[in-house]
Amino acid sequence: MIDEKQEALDYLDGKHIMADNMYRTCVMLARYYKDEGFGHAKIRSSIFDWANRYHLYIRHDLNAIITYVMSSPMPLVANTVKINQRDREFISRITDNPKTQLIALAMLCYAKVYADKQKEFHISCVSLGAWIGIHRSQIKRRYIRELIDFGYLEELEKPRNNYTWANPQSTRYRILAPVHNSGDYKLVRNDIYKLYREVFSGCL
Structure with missing residues (x-):
């Protein structure tokens, strides 16, 4: 991702x-x-x-x-994402649930790369679930719902179609956390679980 x-x-x-x-x-x-x-x-x-x-x-x-x-000029890109202490503290204020923290961390990593100046971005729960290894229904109904209810995300627009590259079953969100791409922790090879363990010193 x-x-x-x-x-x-x-x-x-x-x-x-x-x-x-x-x-x-x-x-x-x-x-x-x-x-x-x-x-x-x-x-x-x-x-x-x-x-x-x-x-x-x-x-x-x-x-x-x-x-x-x-027909597209888009090559594959190896984006770099860094997480800092402020990011950790913001997520920890929202939830103590390790899986919700994991989803919050993954959404933050994604937003640091793809969000616009208003901190808005599209993401597919299907693709997010494939990356993290949690079924999209759980992500949507439980973890993202929690992040919305407790002030981490705003849901702006629900999916309108199924299969296009620009909007692959995606929902538009605004993240309310800071998205400054800096810090001592780095996402390596898309390994979000390793990053979670480093940032939160916990296991899933």
Whole structure:
């Protein structure tokens, strides 16, 4: 989610694969293979080889995904996110629940990269769930609800469609925490659990 190349490599290694996140997975793989210099046909065959290796079914229009990716100038980006003591204290004031803290930390990392000047951003609970390993229904109904109720997030706009790159089942939020990208703790290889243990000195 943050280090996009690492996200694609994890999918290639069979990690974080969820059926309802297959659209994003295929987009990220197509972007990875595009960056490797593959053409349309080779990207298609490579993704199907990957799917066969892990016994996965792709129900989306893969050619349309590849065509979109090939027309886009977006290379995969290895974004850097840092967490500071102020971030930790803000989250700790909101909740003592370790899983809610984890979701809050993940949302903060995402916002530090993708939020606009108003601290607003779109995020898909499907993709967030695949990254963290918690089902999207739990994330949405329990943990994000808690973060909204206790003043960490504002929900601005619910999903309007299912499968587009710009809005893949995503909701628009405003984060109320500071989003200054500085601190002694760094998200490495998208390992949000490791970052959580470092920041909160706890285990999940």
